[in-house]
Amino acid sequence: MDFNAQSTTPIYIQIAEWLENEILAVRLLPEGKVYSQYQLAEIFNINPATAGKGLTILVENEILFKKRGLGMFVVADAKERILATRRNHNLTKMAQEIVHEAKRLAVSDEELITLIKQIQKEG
Amino acid sequence: MTSLNNVSLAQNIWQQLLWKCRTFSSTFTTVLIVQIIFSVLSSGSGSSGGSYGSLLYNESIYSLDLLFIISIFSAIMLGWLLATQSIRNDNYSVVTTNFTETVSTLLFLVVLSIFTVFSALSSLYITVFTRLLFFDQVMVIKSALFEISTLFIFLIFVLIAGSASYFAKTLFDISKITFLLLTIVIIYSMQTGGISESTFFEFFLVQSMGEMLGKVLLVLTIFWGLTIAIRQRREVIRR
Amino acid sequence: MIQCEELEKRYGKSNVLTNVSFQIEEPKIIGLIGRNGVGKSTLLKLVAGHLKETGGNVQVFGKRPFNALHVAANVILIEDKMSFPPIFTLKEILLHAKRFYPNFATELAFDLLLYVGISEKNEHMQLSKGQTAVFNLIYGLATRCAVTLLDEPMNGMDEAVRADMYRAILKDYIAFPRLIIMSSHYLQEMEHLIEDILLLHEGVVELYAPLEEVQQMALRIVGQKEEIEPLLEKVHVFYKREQSPLFEAIIENNGLEIPASVKSQSLSASEVCKYLTSSKEGTIDDIFK
Structure with missing residues (x-):
């Protein structure tokens, strides 16, 4: 199982990421039922409360929704939402790296922006 | 959530009593075997020979005396043993409290005492039977040796001995000094003639059955009450 | 209960x-x-x-x-x-x-x-x-x-x-x-x-x-001494160690902004517990000075 108790990423975040990957891989279908916290606990050998927290994050991010008494389900456009968030997140991260590298190389802000604009023109 | 267990005091004591009868089942066989051995070996406490015409006979007088002493002795041993720490610790692997542990042990002493009396009785008959079988001696039981009142007194002394010993070990465990002082006082008063075994018997063996019963109950209440009171406060120490 | x-x-x-x-x-x-x-x-x-x-x-x-x-x-x-x-x-x-x-x-x-x-x-x-x-x-x-x-x-x-x-x-x-x-x-x-x-x-x-809260309680930061030392003034420090040229510290995670040039990492719960209960100041290294 691609999950690591010793990792510094909290377990419940790893669970949320795993579920997102399952949605991206279409192993969990839009409008389909998701594993319960107890099933997740057994699959990953973790405390059910921890698994529950992983599900809660996805509910908060509107990837999953609760049906009373029936459990958790995948929202219809979950895949798009996940992709959008990840795109955003990855892009921000890369931009951060660019800015830091620019600082290290003593490239001024103006120079950096010019550089980006130039690349956009060429692309 | 798992449902809560509701156990009444009486239920718990009863379960522990059954459990003790099982865990100490070897004490029953030990008591029986010891009594048989002693009664076979001793072949009666007194005998006289004689002849009746051409018939030689050997008259053996069997009494409960020896078996009585053996029984008292084993009750003292077992009472002491039942109060030991390791037995108490074993008891704490099942549902128990100081109170139910002590009360069920006292009840077990009652069961054990009753058993002791009956096994004393049966070991006499076994002796008679063995002698008939192996030594070809016909035994005639001349009179009723075992009246109900005799057996009852037998039972009571065995029970008091066991309870006293259980109490003594309990006292010994909380304060060796108190135990030692008490022992010295008892020995001293026996030495100086104040108390002897006979005072003990005289105290109980009175004409009126009611009075005797009252005295027995009083003595048992004191021993049991003190034992429960002392054990009630003990913590569980597993080493 | x-x-x-x-x-x-x-x-x-x-x-x-x-x-x-x-x-x-x-x-x-x-x-x-x-x-x-x-x-x-x-x-x-x-x-x-x-x-x-x-x-x-x-x-x-x-x-x-x-x-x-x-x-x-x-x-x-x-x-x-x-x-x-x-x-x-x-x-x-x-x-x-x-x-x-x-x-x-x-x-x-x-x-x-x-x-x-x-x-x-x-x-x-x-x-x-x-x-x-x-x-x-x-x-x-x-x-x-x-x-x-x-x-x-x-x-x-x-x-x-x-x-x-x-x-x-x-x-x-x-x-x-x-x-x-x-x-x-x-x-x-x-x-x-x-x-x-x-x-x-x-x-x-x-x-x-x-557990998750405990895991987020502390951070391990590693970097240059000049970068780390000013940070340490602002937070509770569980542990610090200078192993030239690097400086390492375990600090309380109270949302302090960590410069990107400093490597930071959250600790496992067992490490957090270890530092919370460590004996006062100083480490085994002090014994071998």
């Missing part, structure tokens, strides 16, 4: 627990953590009613546990020193248990024994240290008591059995939720299994919090 208020336990003159307060209201798995001799076992024994508190108070199901039948019937304490009547085989122990614990999972207990390869014909005294621990744990799980206290349950077991037993605890907990408090000094091993951490230190509850 369990309330402790300013709970104190003295043995003669030595004070083991000085002021322990916490409350547990629902079934969950809790890791009871602390350094050697901090009083983990003592706390469990107080909750189980085996010991009498010397101050403050402790309540289990609304009752004082010492000598209380209702508490005895619903709390099981498993420790390596527990003993059973020597006349019983393991089989008999398990069969008799049902009389005292109505929920006793006899079948599960026998299946687990078979699985770990311990013969039910053995006597408890004959078992090896590891086997004793396995049997005691199986017994404890099978009682299905609403409060299950496990004092160092994995001591002496080999690694494969430990993993299996952790899984057994989890499975039976999911099937029959109950309060399980498990003490150990190997937090790392059971980090995945527990919901909350109860950390004892110097006679008091140092920390009682969900």
